Amino acid sequence: xxxxxxxxxxxxxxxxxxxxxxxxxxxxxxxxxxxxxxxxxxxxxxxxxxxxxxxxxxxxxxxxxxxxxxxxxxxxxxxxxxxxxxxxxxxxxxxxxxxxxxxxxxxxxxxxxxxxxxxxxxxxx
Numbered sequence: 016x017x018x019x020x021x022x023x024x025x026x027x028x029x030x031x032x033x034x035x036x037x038x039x040x041x042x043x044x045x046x047x048x049x050x051x052x053x054x055x056x057x058x059x060x061x062x063x064x065x066x067x068x069x070x071x072x073x074x075x076x077x078x079x080x081x082x083x084x085x086x087x088x089x090x091x092x093x094x095x096x097x098x099x100x101x102x103x104x105x106x107x108x109x110x111x112x113x114x115x116x117x118x119x120x121x122x123x124x125x126x127x128x129x130x131x132x133x134x135x136x137x138x139x140x
Contacts, residue, residue: 027051055090062100063088065127070104073118081108100131 019028019039027040027050038051052060067086074081084106091099104122106115122128 030057055092059088059090059100062102062125062127062131065125066102066104066122069122069125070106070118073121074106077114077118079110079114079118081106081110083107 040049040051063086070084088102
């Protein structure tokens with residue numbers, strides 16, 4: 016379970032899984048960025064990290080050598096009736112476009128993507 020505790024700084028929260036801690040806030044500096052990740056950034060971070068891990072697992076299972084995997088995720092909230100995740104996966108290394116396409120097609124099995132694709136309910140306990 017994730018626990019979020021309020022900090023003294025304006026809207027800053029300490030987030031923990033019981034073992035590790037990160038911080039989140041919604042304040043912005045002059046450059047439009049906050050000191051910490053914003054809540055929607057954390058949703059994108061979960062999806063991005065799962066895509067990265069899933070890509071690497073697929074590459075390793077298929078014995079495809081690579082140097083690095085870079086994933087970028089953004090959230091398009093412009094339609095109030097739909098949430099759209101926009102993502103790009105870059106596999107660095109001497110890999111054919113055909114092999115990359117096979118990996119990209121398998122990314123629909125990313126566990127976080129599957130979770131986010133299901134009907135969502137909220138239950139207060």
